[in-house]
Amino acid sequence: MSVAGFAAYMKHINASAKLAFLANKPLGKIKNKYLILSGTFVVGMALKIVISSYAGLLLLLLACIYPVLISLKIRPITAVCVLSLIALDYGPKDGNSINMADMVGQSDNVVGLFLNYQIYSVIAYVVVIAILIPFYFAWIDKRDKEKGVLNDEVEIPQIIDPKCPTFYILFPWLPVVFLFTAYFFTIKLDVVTANFVSISLVFLVEFARHRNARKLGEDMMVILKDYG
Numbered sequence: 436m437s438v439a440g441f442a443a444y445m446k447h448i449n450a451s452a453k454l455a456f457l458a459n460k461p462l463g464k465i466k467n468k469y470l471i472l473s474g475t476f477v478v479g480m481a482l483k484i485v486i487s488s489y490a491g492l493l494l495l496l497l498a499c500i501y502p503v504l505i506s507l508k509i510r511p512i513t514a515v516c517v518l519s520l521i522a523l524d525y526g527p528k529d530g531n532s533i534n535m536a537d538m539v540g541q542s543d544n545v546v547g548l549f550l551n552y553q554i555y556s557v558i559a560y561v562v563v564i565a566i567l568i569p570f571y572f573a574w575i576d577k578r579d580k581e582k583g584v585l586n587d588e589v590e591i592p593q594i595i596d597p598k599c600p601t602f603y604i605l606f607p608w609l610p611v612v613f614l615f616t617a618y619f620f621t622i623k624l625d626v627v628t629a630n631f632v633s634i635s636l637v638f639l640v641e642f643a644r645h646r647n648a649r650k651l652g653e654d655m656m657v658i659l660k661d662y663g
Contacts, residue, residue: 439530440658441630442488445607446495447657448641449597451486454604455499456596458482468509469569472517475500476568479521480561485607487528493518498595513572520564525549525557527614533626543625546618600644609633634658 445451458481462474479496486492496518504514524531527545532553536545610629617624642651 439488441610441634442486442491443660444634444637444654444658445486446491447654448603448606448637449599450603450606450637451491452495452499452597453599453601454485454607455482455495457601457604459500459503462503462507467569468507469573471504471507472509472513472572473565473568475504475514476517476520477561477565479518480523480557483521483523483529484526485528485611487526487530489522489524492521496521499597502595510576513575517568517572520568523557523560525553526611528610528626528630543623544618545626546614550618606633606637606640609636 442451458478459475462471462478465471465474479492479500482495483489483492486495501514501518504517505511526532527549532549533542533545536542536548539548541548610626610633613624613629613632614626616622617629638651638654641654642648
């Protein structure tokens, strides 16, 4: 629940959207559109570490990265297919990873399980899929072109830069930073505590920025709503 609440809060203040928007900017410098697809996949998998909700991440990618892909002349169906590949559950903030740690009696060692076990399969998955994406989708486009089913007349969606300070991209990383720091300094810290500490710090920044206690109350309601 703490993970869901933190994710909802990051979405509410546009921090996660800003992160996704800026993370995708370097992709526009790549000339080959199929390599752009590989880069998009790698960026999405990296964002999955801090945006643990797959549904939330996919919505962000559709809002922030999908328009960029379309503007770079990538077919909508191709863009959506690549985004759908970012579906691997992993990372110290992921709900299934936390449940897995509980099942083996390692609820306080989620980071250790990630670094010692998960990360190897994740790296292998990312590398293999990133290599296959350009070849596979180039072949798909060639096949569809021969069949005459390509449709290049697509309305380009508006690319929106979320309204929040750029440094807000650091906020979604806070729980991950706390968890890894605690792991390497052998400090006992669970995911719930890391999320609560992160929310408290962001609350302070938001209050200093807006000077509005009522807004903090509204923010708290967003978090509690996702707590269920």
